[in-house]
Amino acid sequence: MTTDIFFKIHQDLPREGPGRDKYTRKAFKMLPKIDKPRILDIGCGPGGQTVELARLSQGEVIGIDTHQPYLDRLAKRIKEKGLSDRVQALNCSMFDMNFPNESFDIIWAEGSIYIIGFERGLREWHQLIKPRGFLVVHEMTWLRPNPPKEIYAYWKEFYAGIKTVPENLELIPHCGYQIIGHFTLPEDAWWIEYYNPLEKRIKKLRKQYIDDSEALTLLDNEQQEIDMYKKYYKWYGSVFFIMQKH
Numbered sequence: 001m002t003t004d005i006f007f008k009i010h011q012d013l014p015r016e017g018p019g020r021d022k023y024t025r026k027a028f029k030m031l032p033k034i035d036k037p038r039i040l041d042i043g044c045g046p047g048g049q050t051v052e053l054a055r056l057s058q059g060e061v062i063g064i065d066t067h068q069p070y071l072d073r074l075a076k077r078i079k080e081k082g083l084s085d086r087v088q089a090l091n092c093s094m095f096d097m098n099f100p101n102e103s104f105d106i107i108w109a110e111g112s113i114y115i116i117g118f119e120r121g122l123r124e125w126h127q128l129i130k131p132r133g134f135l136v137v138h139e140m141t142w143l144r145p146n147p148p149k150e151i152y153a154y155w156k157e158f159y160a161g162i163k164t165v166p167e168n169l170e171l172i173p174h175c176g177y178q179i180i181g182h183f184t185l186p187e188d189a190w191w192i193e194y195y196n197p198l199e200k201r202i203k204k205l206r207k208q209y210i211d212d213s214e215a216l217t218l219l220d221n222e223q224q225e226i227d228m229y230k231k232y233y234k235w236y237g238s239v240f241f242i243m244q245k246h
């Protein structure tokens with residue numbers, strides 16, 4: 001039941017986290033030119049950035065995720081864009097990757113490294129990146145110190161590992177990378193392809209599940225995440241970190 005309503009909430013949303021193609025482009029353009037790079041997109045979701053990376057790089061991209069319906073969306077996008085010869089949608093967990101060491105020029109992860117944790121992700125993915133290759137992620141981060149109690153408690157519950165920008169920047173060299181640059185995703189990256197469509201979907205499903213308390217609780221939780229962002233968007237955000245393996 002919970003799975004069913006979760007699927008209905010998220011089915012066919014443009015993205016599964018904050019982001020827009022123009023910010024994928026901005027981060028990609030901060031990297032030096034690489035001829036037809038091999039890219040691993042971890043936690044690719046429905047694959048918005050996967051397809052954009054393929055277009056930008058003209059290289060080979062493997063998108064991995066564990067939620068098959070998202071991968072099916074990505075597979076459809078790959079087919080529609082005629083990218084089957086160089087883009088793959090693979091059901092594989094970030095906890096169980098069997099790629100050979102040093103096999104990717106770039107590892108990319110938009111809004112997904114929190115699942116393994118920022119520091120652990122940086123350390124474990126290091127071996128998969130070619131010498132002097134790149135790691136690009138965006139990660140939920142405090143934008144100001146001393147956040148108000150309500151939002152502090154909320155993120156402590158849902159992502160206890162959330163850090164400030166200086167804390168993340170300090171960690172990066174200890175994990176084997178140098179920082180090329182970083183920038184915070186602007187508010188439109190949260191609304192246009194993520195929270196606006198999600199909020200519309202929640203409203204619609206609320207009517208459909210009016211007598212189903214379990215479904216309504218799940219819908220409330222999703223709405224709460226959006227309401228928190230409305231109230232506290234100045235305090236946290238997702239920050240792109242563009243790194244090079246040293």
Ligand SMILES: C[S@@+](CC[C@H](N)C(=O)[O-])C[C@H]1O[C@@H](n2cnc3c(N)ncnc32)[C@H](O)[C@@H]1O
Nearest residue numbers: 015016017043044045065066067093094110111
């Ligand atoms: C916040 S979403 C981001 C999706 C996508 N990058 C985007 O920006 O639209 C996080 C993604 O990580 C995926 N995920 C969850 N656990 C995972 C795991 N163990 N391995 C790989 N992906 C996972 C989820 O299914 C989801 O698609």
